[in-house]
Amino acid sequence: MDLAVGQTARDVLRGRPRGRLTRRQREALAGYLFVLPDALGLAVFAGLPMLLALALGFFTVDGFGGYRFAGLANYRRMLLDPLFLQSLRVTLAYVVMLVPSLYVVGLGLALLVQRRSRLSGVLRSLFFLPQMVSLVVVALVWQVLLVDKIGIVNRLLSPLGLGGLSWLGDPRLALVAVVAISVWFLMGFYMLIFLGGLQDIPKEYHEAARLDGARPAAAFLYITLPLLRPTSFFVVLTATVTAVAGGQIFDLIYVMTKGGPANATELAIYYIYQQAFQYNEFGYAGAMATVLVVLLLGLTLLLFAVTRGGRFDG
Amino acid sequence: MTDQRDGRTDRSGGWTRRRLLGTGAALGGSAALGGFPVVRRARAAAKTMSFWQFYAPGGPVPGQTKWFEDTIKAWNDTHDVKVDLNYIPSGDYMNGAKLPTAFASGQGPDLFLISPGDFLRYYNGGVLQDLTPYIDAKVQADFTPNIIASRKVDGKIYGVPMEVEPMAFYFRKDAFDKVGLNETDVPKTWEQLLEIAKKLTTPDRFGVLFETTPGYYQNFTWYPFLWQGGGEFQTADHKSALNAPAFVQALKFWQDAVASGAAPRKPLGGGAWDIAPNLGSGYCAMQNCGIWGISAMAANAKDVPYGVFKLPTPTDGKYVTVGGGWAIVANARGGNPEAAGQFCAWALASASPDSLKRMVDWCTVAKSDMPPRQSAFAMGKAAFDSGFMKTFTTEIYPGTRAEPRLPPQVYKAISDAIQACQLNGADPAQQAALASQQVDAFLAGYSGAEIL
Secondary structure, eight states, X not given: OOXXXXXXXXXXXXXXXXXXXXXXXHXXXXXXXXXXXXXXXXXXXXXXXXHXXXXXXXXXXXXXXXEEEOXXXXXXXXXXXXXXXXXXXXXXXXXXHHHHHHHHHHHHHHHHHOSOSHHHHHHHHHHHHHHXXXXXXXXXXXXXXTOTTTSHHHHHHGGGTOTTXXXXXXXXXXXXXXXXXXXXXXXXXXXXXXXXXXXXXXXXXXXXXXXXXXXXXXXXXXXXXHHTHHHHHHHHHHHHHHHHHOTTHHHHHHHXXXXXXXXTTXXXXXXXXXXXXXXXXHHHXXXXXXXXXXXXXXXXXXXXXXXXXXXXXX | XXXXXXXXXXXXXXXXXXXXXXXXXXXHHHHHHHHOHHHHHHXXXXXXXXXXXSSTTTOSOHHHHHHHHHHHHHHHHHOSSEEEEEEOOHXXXXXXXXXXXXXXXXXXXXXXXXXXXXXXXXXXXXXXXXXXXXSOHHHHHHBXXXXXXXXXXXXXXXXXXXXXEEXXXXXXXXXXXXXXXXXXXXXXXXXXXXXXXXXXXXXXBEEEEOOOSOSHHHHHHHHHHHHHTTOOSBOTTSOBOOSSHHHHHHHHHHHHHHHTTSSOXXXXXXXXXXXXXXXXXXXXXXXXXXXXXXXXXXXXXXXXXXXXXXXXXXXXXXXXXXXXXXXXXXXXXXSOHHHHHHHHHXXXXXXXXXXXXXXXXXXXXXXOOBOSBTHHHHHTXXXXXXXXXXXXXXXXXXXXXXXXXXXXXXXXXXXXXXXXXXXXXXXXXXXXHHHHHHHHHHXXXXXXXXXX
């Protein structure tokens, strides 16, 4: 049997003409074509800017078309810049507060609404509602709620003697307030992720545990949590990336605090923005952005290593 | 229609998937190309100039929008090269990425507005057109010298100021009444201000409001308190002058106001420049705010009884306030810098009475501001001599020093010192020394236009 180039024996047996794709190949091609727009978008709007930021980091850029090669000067400057180092500390504090809070609240809400009932449907919608609102609006609303002295939050807290707190004006509280608002905004999304994870756990395990007399707390600890490991990994990973990259938190900071009071909410991403767009230090901003990406990459790899790629098994 | 390749009948009304995708790609490509700035610019040639600002069309204050639209119409009716107004929301314009990004990509507007705080950034970047050749020598002399100074380098003018906005204090008369004070009791010194602020503070209201959000505006409002004690930014030999008693006492003044509980850590509304949500709502009894507060109160809190007084001074200090304001500038690297320069002069710096009237209208009808040209006071005498404008004209404006032009690095060092003392209880002397160190390090390598 003579085979033409690109023609397999199966093709010949099936009478498929030379050059026609197999079903599997066609499906693969369709898959790639579906992914292509996203891949192109990522390459153009994320990959390319990342490469440009990396390159910019080696230049002094004045923001008006002037470029001067600076070698590692921007990186050396970074090491001596107390504000950059402080912004990294603020970012770390933000991650440490946000990720566990999101995990606990997201999982708690998912457990609360996992049983199908009319009320749980309403609650799911309510908890997800903040996600439907523009983050700028969220920031403005919370700014009003948290106003010194006469804000609703302080009015509610005044019987406890806490009515005099300045949530967004006190450096000791501002980051906590920003974390709380971030959790409020993001909790619906993570609730949905956990709901998906919970629904993937076969009911038989819980029924067997119940028959064996296991208490709800034990069932949660020894069945639910272990089987939620892949979901937990996803939640921790995405929450960490969200916190460090500041994709959403940036709007909150920009509207509510501008990095204040006294740089208490100046996350690295906000400091980079300031350097680039307010001080025209595009080269320095590019170098800092590169360092931030490397740190984030390191953190992600560490997460993968510790959790064995989210499987948590030895 | 039959697809010849596989013999299947196409039921999509003549549109195969391939054709649909192809047409979509072609449409998308042409739309993207049409939206591509370089292509658009080439098509528009240099017969149209873009004017980026935060007033028109569709700006939030109808009177200001109308002024801009009328001005542009008057120019477009009489000139071949037209001006196209591009509105950018003020928040985006002042703190956003739009303007810097446009310039970084070589797509900056032909005309735009800048404050003195941004002057050095754009001048040192080489994008400001020299406007001196377009402005008559008599008109150049008509501008108040210290106001035009912050838009000049080596005797050449690079921006036409539209307005002067001096800072003052506003107070609520009803709050004063309640504690037995009246207009004659307005504070003259810092100590008196803090004392009265404490008296005016209640469980629902703060006695006095200063800006607390970090940024150019906070620095701007703080500078007069530095100057009142004799403080400066740099010495004659271009070294930092921040590590000085005047700097320390100004930091301490704001720190004491917050620490005493008489001043809030966070203003309402857009910030401490926003008078209606703060003084107007009763959130504070006295507010440090600029002359624009008059028109803002008239528009948004007209029933609130209020008064105005000039900034108090430290004991043995000298009265100084700061006058900010925007200037129209032309892009030296734009499509038509020559016409853009002519527009700046024509709008507010020509010898023609129309030009002067535009300035008077801007400062009295569209806004409530002081005019940067001295002859405008005569033309708009009726408006400048009435109501609270008179207080500004006769008492507050005469002590005005122009908003300084500082590079971002100097501004940031001062901003951090203000924030650390005002809101974080830091030691003012220590912060003054730290800011001074940072500014000295910067000045040692600075090579741009003179810092004023």
